Amino acid sequence: xxxxxxxxxxxxxxxxxxxxxxxxxxxxxxxxxxxxxxxxxxxxxxxxxxxxxxxxxxxxxxxxxxxxxxxxxxxxxxxxxxxxxxxxxxxxxxxxxxxxxxxxxxxxxxxxxxxxxxxxxxxxxxxxxxxxxxxxxxxxxxxxxxxxxxxxxxxxxxxxxxxxxxxxxxxxxxxxxxxxxxxxxxxxxxxxxxxxxxxxxxxxxxxxxxxxxxxxxxxxxxxxxxxxxxxxxxxxxxxxxxxxxxxxxxxxxxxxxxxxxxxxxxxxxxxxxxxxxxxxxxxxxxxxxxxxxxxxxxxxxxxxxxxxxxxxxxxxxxxxxxxxxxxxxxxxxxxxxxxxxxxxxxxxxxxxxxxxxxxxxxxxxxxxxxxxxxxxxxxxxxxxxxxxxxxxxxxxxxxxxxxxxxxxxxxxxxxxxxxxxxxxxxxxxxxxxxxxxxxxxxxxxxxxxxxxxxxxxxxxxxxxxxxxxxxxxxxxxxxxxxxxxxxxxxxxxxxxxxxxxxxxxxxxxxxxxxxxxxxxxxxxxxxxxxxxxxxxxxxxxxxxxx
Amino acid sequence: xxxxxxxxxxxxxxxxxxxxxxxxxxxxxxxxxxxxxxxxxxxxxxxxxxxxxxxxxxxxxxxxxxxxxxxxxxxxxxxxxxxxxxxxxxxxxxxxxxxxxxxxxxxxxxxxxxxxxxxxxxxxxxxxxxxxxxxxxxxxxxxxxxxxxxxxxxxxxxxxxxxxxxxxxxxxxxxxxxxxxxxxxxxxxxxxxxxxxxxxxxxxxxxxxxxxxxxxxxxxxxxxxxxxxxxxxxxxxxxxxxxxxxxxxxxxxxxxxxxxxxxxxxxxxxxxxxxxxx
Numbered sequence: 077x078x079x080x081x082x083x084x085x086x087x088x089x090x091x092x093x094x095x096x097x098x099x100x101x102x103x104x105x106x107x108x109x110x111x112x113x114x115x116x117x118x119x120x121x122x123x124x125x126x127x128x129x130x131x132x133x134x135x136x137x138x139x140x141x142x143x144x145x146x147x148x149x150x151x152x153x154x155x156x157x158x159x160x161x162x163x164x165x166x167x168x169x170x171x172x173x174x175x176x177x178x179x180x181x182x183x184x185x186x187x188x189x190x191x192x193x194x195x196x197x198x199x200x201x202x203x204x205x206x207x208x209x210x211x212x213x214x215x216x217x218x219x220x221x222x223x224x225x226x227x228x229x230x231x232x233x234x235x236x237x238x239x240x241x242x243x244x245x246x247x248x249x250x251x252x253x254x255x256x257x258x259x260x261x262x263x264x265x266x267x268x269x270x271x272x273x274x275x276x277x278x279x280x281x282x283x284x285x286x287x288x289x290x291x292x293x294x295x296x297x298x299x300x301x302x303x304x305x306x307x308x309x310x311x312x313x314x315x316x317x318x319x320x321x322x323x324x325x326x327x328x329x330x331x332x333x334x335x336x337x338x339x340x341x342x343x344x345x346x347x348x349x350x351x352x353x354x355x356x357x358x359x360x361x362x363x364x365x366x367x368x369x370x371x372x373x374x375x376x377x378x379x380x381x382x383x384x385x386x387x388x389x390x391x392x393x394x395x396x397x398x399x400x401x402x403x404x405x406x407x408x409x410x411x412x413x414x415x416x417x418x419x420x421x422x423x424x425x426x427x428x429x430x431x432x433x434x435x436x437x438x439x440x441x442x443x444x445x446x447x448x449x450x451x452x453x454x455x456x457x458x459x460x461x462x463x464x465x466x467x468x469x470x471x472x473x474x475x476x477x478x479x480x481x482x483x484x485x486x487x488x489x490x491x492x493x494x495x496x497x498x499x500x501x502x503x504x505x506x507x508x509x510x511x512x513x514x515x516x517x518x519x520x521x522x523x524x525x526x527x528x529x530x531x532x533x534x535x536x537x538x539x540x541x542x543x544x545x546x547x548x549x550x551x552x553x554x555x556x557x558x559x560x561x562x563x564x565x566x567x568x569x570x571x572x573x574x575x576x577x578x579x580x581x582x583x584x585x586x587x588x589x590x591x592x593x594x595x596x597x598x599x600x601x602x603x604x605x606x607x608x609x610x611x612x613x614x615x616x617x618x619x620x621x622x
Numbered sequence: 623x624x625x626x627x628x629x630x631x632x633x634x635x636x637x638x639x640x641x642x643x644x645x646x647x648x649x650x651x652x653x654x655x656x657x658x659x660x661x662x663x664x665x666x667x668x669x670x671x672x673x674x675x676x677x678x679x680x681x682x683x684x685x686x687x688x689x690x691x692x693x694x695x696x697x698x699x700x701x702x703x704x705x706x707x708x709x710x711x712x713x714x715x716x717x718x719x720x721x722x723x724x725x726x727x728x729x730x731x732x733x734x735x736x737x738x739x740x741x742x743x744x745x746x747x748x749x750x751x752x753x754x755x756x757x758x759x760x761x762x763x764x765x766x767x768x769x770x771x772x773x774x775x776x777x778x779x780x781x782x783x784x785x786x787x788x789x790x791x792x793x794x795x796x797x798x799x800x801x802x803x804x805x806x807x808x809x810x811x812x813x814x815x816x817x818x819x820x821x822x823x824x825x826x827x828x829x830x831x832x833x834x835x836x837x838x839x840x841x842x843x844x845x846x847x848x849x850x851x852x853x854x855x856x857x858x859x860x861x862x863x864x865x866x867x868x869x870x871x872x873x874x875x876x877x878x879x880x881x882x883x884x885x886x887x888x889x890x891x892x893x894x895x896x897x898x899x900x
Contacts, residue, residue, distance in 0.1 A: 353861055410683065411684065491843035491844055493756065
């Protein structure tokens with residue numbers, strides 16, 4: 077099989093790292109058991125890979141469907157990531173890597189992106205995958221069904237064409253520095269044109285039998301019990317994938333999921349499958365590996381959003397005081413059991429262009445009270461409602477804690493008890509005072525960060541826009557400048573400046589960068605390789621037979 | 623005097639009374655025993671009972687004092703139990719009395735209405751009501767009252783049906799007393815003992831219902847209650863048993879005490895059972 081230079085370079089880099097790791101492993105053989113967690117996943121030579129076996133996983137909650145073009149919720153992505161693919165994926169430093177595109181070129185003016193596709197790729201039904209499928213996804217399917225791609229296409233994309241079967245050309249109206257960061261599974265899933273073209277995508281009967289290009293095919297989906305995927309014998313990577321069967325089991329209760337893992341019914345737990353304190357007790361057991369890698373692309377950040385349309389939150393000193401009143405180390409360690417890291421600002425730490433050297437707001441109740449006194453606002457005259465996220469016990473504790481801290485500051489706080497629908501409704505209609513929320517940052521600030529602050533992005537019905545009503549012309553201008561930048565240096569300068577301005581304004585209280593821990597048994601090798609973690613096709617994952 | 627003497631002969635009832643008095647004392651004295659807000663972090667998180675002498679029953683995952691939570695929760699549990707029972711008795715007695723006294727079509731309409739409430743599983747209905755009216759003290763109290771009045775109504779109606787035929791009621795009718803006056807001054811005083819017995823047991827059920835609602839996260843999020851404490855601690859049962867054990871034990875004691883007292887009152891007030899304990 078013919079490999080491109082880029083492909084070879086990528087593989088070369090991996091094997092170099094493996095050599096180094098092996099040396100390190102040998103040198104520290106005595107304590108290998110202790111340090112094993114960090115190196116074990118890379119320490120195997122390709123020759124040692126064993127084929128076959130069954131990998132048991134958990135999907136929580138059960139996905140509504142597996143058609144990732146129509147639904148990009150976490151559980152759907154997790155299972156469908158083995159069935160569908162996109163053009164690119166990203167390494168843990170958010171550098172683009174080939175997937176269905178084997179190479180790509182960007183013209184110097186930043187307006188033309190040319191992707192060369194892998195050859196010999198077949199859909200699960202045997203039809204060849206071609207550039208027409210990519211054009212169909214970009215101009216028809218995703219425009220109709222995908223919220224993020226639709227916005228990018230409207231704002232930036234002039235045309236998408238297929239000069240030949242293995243080449244796709246995107247022409248842009250104006251440069252977009254984040255363009256190359258929007259081609260992984262959740263942002264740009266490629267759907268088969270020969271099945272969907274000219275049909276109503278949502279009601280197409282083929283939705284029950286997903287057809288992708290990925291390493292696994294759907295064998296059986298027993299609702300409420302499991303999704304069973306089997307090896308795609310015609311996968312375009314020769315001899316891959318290694319594992320024969322994947323079972324995604326549905327276990328609705330967190331404690332039962334933990335027990336299933338302890339008993340060996342499942343081999344791997346994804347972030348969010350079990351509660352934070354269970355992660356700590358599970359990871360201390362022998363034969364278990366953990367990693368927080370594989371979420372760099374998403375970089376979820378949790379924040380407290382004041383509704384800036386309210387008089388009391390218009391005062392900058394009040395917002396700063398609230399920020400100082402929260403002990404974010406306590407929140408991360410005591411409430412979320414270490415599953416995170418206090419945020420240093422509007423960009424998550426693992427994001428591109430993150431700048432830690434901006435104004436910080438450490439926990440300081442005295443300073444907070446002083447700021448309130450300076451603000452001259454009588455907080456007791458402004459009773460506020462605190463809208464918590466209904467995602468489990470840690471979130472409930474967080475709401476209780478923040479209420480306490482704000483009441484110590486002089487606020488009168490009542491907690492609004494809502495379910496997930498109620499939360500979305502309140503925040504989507506801007507009918508909230510102070511709300512918890514978290515958002516993915518999607519690999520690039522122009523995709524996942526600026527949307528929270530653009531003055532003109534105050535759209536109702538979603539939680540992922542500028543729901544707080546922040547309006548600042550300088551911030552708007554800086555974000556636009558960075559998005560239109562031709563070089564990274566230009567973008568970086570604008571992003572650094574915008575982080576400084578936002579840190580001074582505090583339109584949102586950035587609480588912490590969420591960490592998701594993947595827990596797996598020793599026998600699972602190589603599960604997390606890229607910035608999209610477990611959504612990545614598991615064509616490089618194998619099971620050792622020890 | 624006769625009442626107290628007979629009641630005190632029932633040792634179970636006396637024990638219940640002592641326990642309940644202790645709980646009432648705890649509820650009343652909570653602001654003195656544990657001043658300040660029970661939601662406040664006061665110590666290290668997850669201290670075991672007696673690990674720190676300051677926190678007799680340990681602390682929860684946010685470092686809140688479990689003992690303070692139980693003391694403040696007692697007030698909430700008792701208040702909701704008593705208030706919702708009073709409301710339920712008020713509704714139940716009114717409907718039952720009118721239905722039993724007037725009979726005929728009025729009775730038919732009111733009893734079909736009562737049955738409408740009886741055929742819906744009570745807890746499911748309480749959950750729905752609280753969810754619709756957003757959880758707070760008033761909606762929870764009313765929801766519990768709404769689901770528990772039908773049994774009172776049926777009981778009162780039965781009492782009224784039988785008392786309605788007695789000579790003293792016939793006499794009152796003959797001398798021209800009005801319906802409401804007969805209900806209130808003639809029949810009701812004679813039907814009061816079964817009502818008291820039922821009501822005392824209903825308080826226990828109401829406390830349980832409130833705890834169950836809070837356990838499911840449908841409690842008033844601004845009030846500390848026993849059910850809430852168990853619900854919050856439930857996920858950490860294996861790591862920190864004391865967080866759910868003590869509030870659970872408090873519910874057990876309160877419900878047991880009220881049941882014992884109810885039983886005692888029943889023995890005293892029911893003439894057929896007089897002398898059962900001798």
